[in-house]
Amino acid sequence: MTSPARTASGSTAGTIRLTMTVNGDARAADRVPPGISLLTALREHFDLPGSKNACEQGECGSCTVYLDGEPVCSCLVAAGQAQGREVRTVEGLAAQAGVPGAVQRAFIECGAVQCGFCTPGLIVAVDALVRRDVELDDAVVREELAGNLCRCTGYEKIIDAVRVAARYVREAAA
């Protein structure tokens, strides 16, 4: 059988050394409890507070990150499950340090941000959405973003931002 010590190399008192590729860089953190969420690990052990903690049950989407290329709720991934995996957070979606990426730019231009708490999760979810080959009519956008709750905007400007972001991503690919 797998010994805990083997899967959690360098572990002390039930914690692990968590190694991941985060936003393109090989990163590691020591003394991570394996049962905390990937979200908590990112915020408290990897100094990446962009992903937000709200519901902790997969309802609100404010913790959305890419895990091995797929958008997931990082609050529902155990830190130990992310061992050796590739994670991209909202911080990794900037065009370069301090310069917003396409989706971030679209959100700013469309006024799709009010209090801003849901924004990091939405940026990741929208990034995933506009890179998929789907027709972005209103019904589709609303359903695809059903897992990201915003209590301020009423979603209209977010949906505008999806369209603009899709155009930016298309233009960049052309």
Add this chain to the structure above:
Amino acid sequence: MDFFAPASWAEALETKAARPDAVPISGGTDVMVELNFDLRRPSALMDLGRIRELREWDVVGGTVHLGAAVPYARIISDLADRLPALAMAARTVGSPQIRNRATVGGNLGTASPAGDAHPALLATGAVVQAESFRGVRHIPIDGFFTGVKRSALAQDELIRAVLIPTAAGPQQFSKVGSRGAMVIAVCSFALALDLEAHRVGTGIGSAGPTPLVARAAERFLAGALDWTTLSVPTAAAQRFGELVAEAASPIDDVRGTADYRRHALAVLATRALRWVRTAGNGTHTREPVPA
């Protein structure tokens, strides 16, 4: 907490035998909620995410062998033709983020009466393949759920796969929720018709202590249905709905009342019956729902 990440199925079975206290985790969409809210403090977790064969599906002699950890997003993209009812149910699971992680194996492990996969598995006569170091067991789905969030799985067993017959006719699934997406079912219903055996399968979700089958409704419809045109007299369709509602055993809770659930199930059942006629194999747009 100990954390195990077996690299193979054999290693997972060995770990579970030595540590039956290890809670299996795959998509994490149920287990992590309990951990985050401190509703459960397991002494050990076992990540099944590194076991390749659990994430694969295959067709063997007309039966889909669905690995326990195939996420719902893959069921939608890969299996809508072979398993239409399950794929329809998969589309109603959570959000895209949840569907990228959540699995049928996890739905079964949690064994919630509201699990979205369960009605489709019941309607299609699926079999749960469970395994421990003692051997493999095939548990018919109608014997799998033993109580609220309880199943026939033994302490040392893990779910390896779910065996689901390829559709032999039209299938439907629908569910009632408080919004159009991202909801836990108030109640749900699946219907599967076998055009070769002239058999009807049903599954009811979120309207009893366990997911349920409406056997009397199945027998009634098998006799009342014109198997060539898939049509039934209006009165028989109504009766089918009533029999489905009678098979349920709902309670009043935060999501709805028992009366509402019975009423809604009768509506869902008669609609499913209409949709199997109008929507072909379930892959096309359904007719609009009348008030």
